[in-house]
Amino acid sequence: MSAYLGQIGAIAWKDLLLELRTRERVVAMGAFAVLAAVLFNYSIDRTVVRPQDIGAGLIWMTIVFGGLLGVGRTFHLEAEDGALQGVLMSPVPKDAIFLGKTLSNFVLLYIVSLLVVAVFMLFFGMELGTSPPMLALALALGALGFVALGTLFAAVSSGTRMGETLLPILLFPLLIPVIVFGAGATGRLLSGRPVSEVVGNIRMLAAFALMAVAAGSVLFRFVVED
Amino acid sequence: MAPESASPPSATTTPALEACGIVREYGPVIAVAGIDLSLERGEFLTVFGPNGAGKSSLLGLLSGALRPTRGDVFINGTRLDFGAVDWRHDVGVLSHQGFLYAQLTVQENLRFYGRLYGLTDLDSRIPERLAEVSLADRSNSRVGQLSHGMRQRLALARALLHDPDVVLLDEPYTGLDPSAAAVLRGVLTGLKDGRRTVVMVTHNIGEGIALASQVAIQVRGRFAWQGSRADVEAVDFERLYHRVVEGRA
Numbered sequence: 001m002s003a004y005l006g007q008i009g010a011i012a013w014k015d016l017l018l019e020l021r022t023r024e025r026v027v028a029m030g031a032f033a034v035l036a037a038v039l040f041n042y043s044i045d046r047t048v049v050r051p052q053d054i055g056a057g058l059i060w061m062t063i064v065f066g067g068l069l070g071v072g073r074t075f076h077l078e079a080e081d082g083a084l085q086g087v088l089m090s091p092v093p094k095d096a097i098f099l100g101k102t103l104s105n106f107v108l109l110y111i112v113s114l115l116v117v118a119v120f121m122l123f124f125g126m127e128l129g130t131s132p133p134m135l136a137l138a139l140a141l142g143a144l145g146f147v148a149l150g151t152l153f154a155a156v157s158s159g160t161r162m163g164e165t166l167l168p169i170l171l172f173p174l175l176i177p178v179i180v181f182g183a184g185a186t187g188r189l190l191s192g193r194p195v196s197e198v199v200g201n202i203r204m205l206a207a208f209a210l211m212a213v214a215a216g217s218v219l220f221r222f223v224v225e226d
Numbered sequence: 227m228a229p230e231s232a233s234p235p236s237a238t239t240t241p242a243l244e245a246c247g248i249v250r251e252y253g254p255v256i257a258v259a260g261i262d263l264s265l266e267r268g269e270f271l272t273v274f275g276p277n278g279a280g281k282s283s284l285l286g287l288l289s290g291a292l293r294p295t296r297g298d299v300f301i302n303g304t305r306l307d308f309g310a311v312d313w314r315h316d317v318g319v320l321s322h323q324g325f326l327y328a329q330l331t332v333q334e335n336l337r338f339y340g341r342l343y344g345l346t347d348l349d350s351r352i353p354e355r356l357a358e359v360s361l362a363d364r365s366n367s368r369v370g371q372l373s374h375g376m377r378q379r380l381a382l383a384r385a386l387l388h389d390p391d392v393v394l395l396d397e398p399y400t401g402l403d404p405s406a407a408a409v410l411r412g413v414l415t416g417l418k419d420g421r422r423t424v425v426m427v428t429h430n431i432g433e434g435i436a437l438a439s440q441v442a443i444q445v446r447g448r449f450a451w452q453g454s455r456a457d458v459e460a461v462d463f464e465r466l467y468h469r470v471v472e473g474r475a
Contacts, residue, residue, distance in 0.1 A: 014334075018330065081324050082322075082325055086325025086326075090314060090342040092342050226293045
């Protein structure tokens, strides 16, 4: 078991180290998040709608679209010099490869998600609400569900000529539960509603994340094997 | 040759590497058209052949990178099972591509692969491997800053890092200058230690024969000629090669 966890850790460590060196994905996702918040800020007529009422939905749309920029490039890291082939030919179970990549994507997207919330609080005058830890948990579970499916479909689309177009078409319909329950929990928490009101949403996000990780772990080998 | 054969290796004499009638088709194209081979521990097979003969596909099948359309591959008597991973500890592959990350350093690349193979003595093993390929002074250089020859040597160090029993080499001399080729020749000669089994695909007849204990010429997915080192030395091999490739032998 420790060898298995070591292999997952090695893959996640390598991906994060590559990101630290190149900063390709975090910069793209972070820049998108900031620009989206600025544009949303100017697109709202504050005499008609209160930013707080739609902020949570915009936060999650920004996370999803911005996250796609990073998650979609998961396997571009491996394309140069055939590195993915080297990983696939090593004695690492395919599900460990999937979990390692999901873990590194989760770290990156979670950082971006926190940035998105901070930027929207700045531009939309929103406050952290009654329970910042629950807000952090909702973001974490939503991000985990997203990256689990995103990593799987990034592997599918990386092997096709239309990969970057194909990825959102495959992925977005499956992300509806993340948007619904993530935005529901985030909206309530940011508007100061009691934590008891979001427990159901948090459970649904946790269940979705669990199912996405399990499904990805099982299906990944069928995507990457010859 | 027996394309449909899938009989397991004999229990009394277990070859280090055995292929039984392996076939690989890409749609209508047959890249490997039924190859049988059996190599004992310590043997070094060099495979020559023209471009498009299916040599890289053969190595892909032997390494488990490709799944055979028909036939089976056995390593140390164990049939390659694509659902399992243990047999991959026994195989090292140097491909056309180095499987290296340009943004990581030499040492970071080897450490990453070492962790994938579950190696625990990387602090001592990595410097040893780098010394063997004359890259000890470049351990902190990023791979993207290395020359082609250095990358090729590093790729070889990666392929041998886990001390595999079976080593598969695809055109290792391509693009190397004479000094880099000399270093590579030294490392490959060191593989003939009686413990490892090596299959090398190359166009370089001189280098290939110098290392080989067995030689094959692959044409249109089949071994059109096979022989031992003694067989090769008894003939004008270059002439034989051209005759075999042109279908005159």
